Amino acid sequence: xxxxxIKPAAITHNLNQVKKLAPTSKVLAMVxxxxxxxxxxxxxxxxxxxxxxxxxxxxxxxxxRKLGWDKTIGLIEGAFTVNEWQQAIEHDISCVIHHAxxxxxxxxxxxxxxxxxxxVWLKYNTGMxxxxxxxxxxxxxxxxxxxxxxxxxxxxxFANADNHSHPLNAIQIQRFNDMLSTLRETINxxxxxxxxxxxxxxxxxKHHHDWVRPGIMLYGSAPVIDQSAxxxxxxxxxxxxxxxxxxxxxxxGDTIGYGSRWLAQQDTKTALVSIGxxxxxxxxxxxxxxxxxxxxxxxxxxPCAVIGRVAMxxxxxxxxxxPEGIALNSKVILWGDTPHVDEVxxxxxxxxxxxxxxxxxxxxxxxx
Ligand SMILES: *Cc1c(COP(=O)(O)O)cnc(C)c1O
Numbered sequence: 001x002x003x004x005x006i007k008p009a010a011i012t013h014n015l016n017q018v019k020k021l022a023p024t025s026k027v028l029a030m031v032x033x034x035x036x037x038x039x040x041x042x043x044x045x046x047x048x049x050x051x052x053x054x055x056x057x058x059x060x061x062x063x064x065r066k067l068g069w070d071k072t073i074g075l076i077e078g079a080f081t082v083n084e085w086q087q088a089i090e091h092d093i094s095c096v097i098h099h100a101x102x103x104x105x106x107x108x109x110x111x112x113x114x115x116x117x118x119x120v121w122l123k124y125n126t127g128m129x130x131x132x133x134x135x136x137x138x139x140x141x142x143x144x145x146x147x148x149x150x151x152x153x154x155x156x157x158f159a160n161a162d163n164h165s166h167p168l169n170a171i172q173i174q175r176f177n178d179m180l181s182t183l184r185e186t187i188n189x190x191x192x193x194x195x196x197x198x199x200x201x202x203x204x205x206k207h208h209h210d211w212v213r214p215g216i217m218l219y220g221s222a223p224v225i226d227q228s229a230x231x232x233x234x235x236x237x238x239x240x241x242x243x244x245x246x247x248x249x250x251x252x253g254d255t256i257g258y259g260s261r262w263l264a265q266q267d268t269k270t271a272l273v274s275i276g277x278x279x280x281x282x283x284x285x286x287x288x289x290x291x292x293x294x295x296x297x298x299x300x301x302x303p304c305a306v307i308g309r310v311a312m313x314x315x316x317x318x319x320x321x322x323p324e325g326i327a328l329n330s331k332v333i334l335w336g337d338t339p340h341v342d343e344v345x346x347x348x349x350x351x352x353x354x355x356x357x358x359x360x361x362x363x364x365x366x367x368x
Contacts, residue, residue: 001242001243001364002153002241002242002274002275002279002362002363002364003239003240003363003365003366004143004147004238004239004240004359004365004366005195005238005241005336005365005366005367005368006038006039006042006043006237006238006362006365006366006367007221007235007237007239007241007368008042008043008045008046008059008237008238008367008368009239009241010020010047010176010220010236010352011047011096011218011219011220011237012046012047012049012236013040013045013073013235014217014218014220014235014237015027015029015046015047015049015050015214015218016049016210016364017201017232017233017234018198018201018214018217018218019049019245021202021205022196022201022205022208022212023199023210025208025209025210025211025212026049026051026210026211026212027052027211027212027214027349028050028051028052028053028054028072028074028194028211028212028213028214029050029052029053029054029214029215029218030053030054030055030076030213030215030218031043031044031047031053031054031055031060031064031212032054032055032056032060032076033056033060033357034060034357035219035355036215036216036219036301036356036357037202037221037238037356037357037358037359038063038237038238038356039064039365040060040331041067042257042367043065043237044064044068044069044366047218049228051072051073051087051211052071052211053069053071053072053073053074054073054074054075054187054213054215055073055074055075055076056075056077057075057077058075058077058079058084058087058088058093059081059093061073061075061088061093062087062091064291065092065093067090067251071313072094072116072119073092073093073094074093074094074095074096074121075088075093075094075095075096076121076213076279077098077366078095078096078097078098078102078121078123079095079098079102079105081351082105082108082109085102085105085106085109085230086109086119087114088278088318089109089111089115089117092117092121093110094116094118094121094282095117095120095121096120096121096122096123096155097120097121097122097123097141097145097341098123098131098132099131099132099133100137100141100247101252103141103144104146105146105151106120106145106146106328107144107148110148110149110349111270113149115214118150118151119150119151119153120150120151120152120153121143121194122138122141122142122152122153122154122155123154123156123157123178124138124153124155124156124175124178124179124193125156126156126171126172126175126179127159127168127169127171127175128156128157128158128159128172129216130157131157135175135179137184139179139187140185141203141359142154142183142191143187143189143287146187146188151190151192152181152183152187152190152191152192153191153193153194153210153211154169154176154179154183154191154192154193154194154281155193155194155195155211155276156172156176156195157173157177157197157234158172158195158196158197158199158200161196161197161199161200161203161204161223161224162199162223162224162225163224164198164203164223164224166228167203169203169204171197173204173207175192175209176195176206176207177273179207180193183336185226187223192209192210192212193209193210193211194209194210194212194213194283195207195208195209195294196208196209196213197213197215197223198215198216198217198218198223199212199223199224201214201217201223202217202223202224202227202367203224203268206308215353216352216353217232217234218237218239219235219236219237219352219356220234220235220237220238220321220341220365221340221341221342221352221353221356222234224344228340228342229340229342230340234324236333236336236337236340236341237368238336238341238356238358239333239335239336239337240273240280240281240333240334240341240363241331241332241333241334241336241337242268242273242275242279242331242332242334243273243274243329243330243331243332244272244274244293244326244327244328244329244330244332245272245273245274245314245329246271246272246328247269247270247272247326247327247328248265248269248270248271248272249268249269249270250264250267250270251264251267252264252266252267254267254268255308256308256316256317257307257308257309257311258308258309258311258315259309261262261308261309262287262307262308262316266298267318268307268318268320269322270307270316270317270318270319270325271316271317271319271326271330272314272315272316273291273314273315273316273317273332274313274314275310275313275314275315275332275334276312276313276315277310277311277312278312278313278360278362279359279360279362279363280312280331280355280358280359280360280363281315281334282310282311282344282348282350282355283309283310283311284348284349284350285306285310285344285347286347287305287306287307287349288347289305289306289339289343289344289347289348290303290304290305290306290335290339291304291306291315291317291332291334291339292304292323292332292333292338293317293319293326293330293331293332293353294325294330294331294332294333295322295325295326295327295330296325296327296329296330297324298325301333301338302319302321302322303321303338303339304317304318304319304321304332304349305318305324310312312350312367314315315344317332335355339357341356348349
């Protein structure tokens with residue numbers, strides 16, 4: 001069995017950590033990309049205390065509605081066509097407006113007075129240089145939307161919030177705060193602000209504004225480079241596991257797997273584990289990554305190194321250090337409490353976000 005177990009209680013715990021850090025802000029819980037690979041249906045019930053959920057595509061927004069989410073749904077790249085804008089109105093989705101065509105659609109098709117689509121997230125490009133109006137174009141756009149009856153949330157996105165000391169952070173914060181003051185003075189004192197993703201929530205506590213937009217920290221990964229998930233009291237919401245399907249002893253001098261990349265320096269007890277890149281376990285990881293083997297006698301957890309190349313359907317691990325209770329079908333944790341997905345991601349030269357998002361459909365999904 002290859003298994004992805006989702007722990008709703010961990011997600012609720014992590015949401016509470018967000019609320020502790022940002023007690024006066026509303027929370028738009030990001031559930032884009034199938035809730036960072038966790039499964040939207042599995043995650044929504046654990047997010048009942050969030051004020052809204054954020055998604056990247058209209059299809060994801062409609063899915064959340066269909067699953068019964070009846071609070072705010074924020075579409076963070078907005079509608080891609082006028083037809084999508086009209087569907088957003090139909091389903092009460094609140095959209096980002098980041099460029100002139102979206103502005104045109106919003107002015108041509110104004111939602112009914114109590115529609116959630118009357119709230120727009122007006123995107124300001126403060127330095128990320130992907131989406132958003134600039135210093136010149138934002139104010140006229142805000143005026144047009146305000147006069148058409150929209151309520152505005154000024155929003156922007158950090159490029160380097162994970163690194164507290166990156167110089168662009170202060171610039172982005174300054175530009176955002178200045179623009180928010182300008183809009184409040186010249187247009188409407190009730191314009192809201194939304195600046196922080198997970199890393200911003202942790203690193204920039206003075207700038208949480210009206211809405212925070214946590215993603216990765218809800219799933220239990222560290223959003224910043226200098227503090228671990230454990231230090232931030234975040235709990236991993238996923239356990240990715242498999243089992244031992246064969247045991248062997250390889251002799252000193254033997255090699256293992258494709259490319260014969262791993263050479264046994266001494267006689268070594270090995271185990272085959274039923275997981276591979278076909279499940280989403282990264283092929284690129286180095287020799288120093290470990291998995292946790294749960295022995296069948298004492299149910300204790302032992303770290304075992306992955307040796308040889310990760311294949312599509314299996315990996316080999318060194319079980320020499322497991323004293324007893326190694327048997328067929330022993331459980332093997334690829335990531336969960338230990339190793340943490342953040343550690344595996346570091347070994348794979350990537351970030352937890354990517355490992356979580358790119359899990360395949362093959363592992364069985366369970367609720368824990
Ligand atoms: C994905 C996303 C977030 C959440 O980012 P995390 O780093 O996962 O907290 C917040 N805001 C926007 C606009 C996003 O696209």
